[in-house]
Amino acid sequence: MKKHFNVLVTRRLHRSALEELSKKCNVMLHSGKIPIPKKILINKIKNSEGLICHPYDIIDKEVIQAAKNLRIISTFSVGFDHIDIDFARSQGIKIGYTPEVLTNATAELTIALILDVMRRVTEGDRLIREKRWKQVFGANDYTGVEVSGKTIGILGIGRIGKEVAKKANGLGMKVVYHSRRPISKNLEKRLNVKYLSENKLFENSDVVSLHIPYSKDTHHKIDSKIFKKMKDTSFLINTARGKIVNEKHMIAALKKKQIQGAGIDVYELEPIETKSQLLKLENVVLSPHIGSSTEETRSKMSDITVKNLISGLEGKKLLYSV
Incomplete structure (x- = not known):
């Protein structure tokens, strides 16, 4: 032929x-x-x-x-x-x-990062491997945060955002979202989600999960101004695009405890720089851009x-x- x-x-x-x-x-x-x-x-x-x-x-x-x-x-x-x-x-x-085709895989990773950072799974893994596990089952030892009952704010309700909403509902989370184009009331009801203004989403969410595309308009959208709006007990999850987040501002927010933690799959520079301060932070779970990485x-x-x-x-x- x-x-x-x-x-x-x-x-x-x-x-x-x-x-x-x-x-x-x-x-x-x-x-x-x-x-x-x-x-x-x-x-x-x-x-x-x-x-x-x-x-x-x-x-x-x-x-x-x-x-x-x-x-x-x-x-x-x-x-x-x-x-x-x-x-x-x-x-x-x-x-x-x-x-x-990658909707479910990326949504699964989003949920995995949420569970990991909130329940401190990777942090605990490091603790054991580094032989720092000294006590067992104390009232205040290695405590994380339960996912059930918490509010997840989904920024961007496209295919992946919708799938994250479904899975978050299954975990007993309250789901709110913001999008430039709100979905229909019927679809909101089916997905069990509530529309909030962007500011309200950042102010009221225990978890903020990013699912917006990268463009000139969304470059460094998540910056110091946004972190100041978020709860100091909240978590940021990014499985969308690295440049949506100002990494320097995020690192500063994590160090100053403006937010409690983050689960990150995408970065401003990939592979991540070996000198990045993110690598030194205990309250961050990092994955190497594997949102779609299933067989x-x-x-x-x-x-x-x-x-x-x-x-x-x-x-x-x-x-x-x-």
Whole structure:
């Protein structure tokens, strides 16, 4: 079978998806440094009609201009702020992404971080490994906070926000939310959620969970002004985008006990800097951007990424297009 398309893939996908891609395309798979250095990316993409990229690959104007034959960019992610969308569109390039499929996995991790930081699970694990566990079952030893009965404020009630609301209800939490576009009263009733103004959400929530997209408007949205509004017994959870939070302000708030703790999966700079003060704080649980990192989800993401790419190359409608 003649392979009609040249495709660059910046990092290995699940085997079945790569095999499917290889049936129709000449695949150039980058296997070196991750993320792919810009000079190498520009050199490899020159003759490519399709590109499969990842959220840490910066697909800017310079990269797109180097790819004279590029017809489709398919990103292995739900976010697409790493791609110059406007310029790509101006060049007639389609953009595919992978929403919906990672909704449950990301919501699960959100709940895991909430339980972990509030019940001090990771903190306790460190205590045992460092041989600092000295007493057993005292009235005030290693006490955490129960999740049931607490109020979770969900900022952004999209697919993931809704799924977090469902799971939080299952834990006996009271769920409030804020969104630029409030959902219908019927849906509020079905999800058992209550709309609050943004200020009220920060002021009244025991847990604030972020589920908004990153943009110029949301850059450093969570800053010192927001932390001052939050309860000193509250927790911040971020499984959305790192740059939504001003990390320096968050670290200061955690040190000054303006908030009680945080569960963080995404960072301003990834991988996180080895000198980051976050690494020294006991009241923070950190995970390495694993919101969608389950076998089931990553396999589905690989399949969708490839299907989007092939559809774009063949002039068909993408499963999910930006």
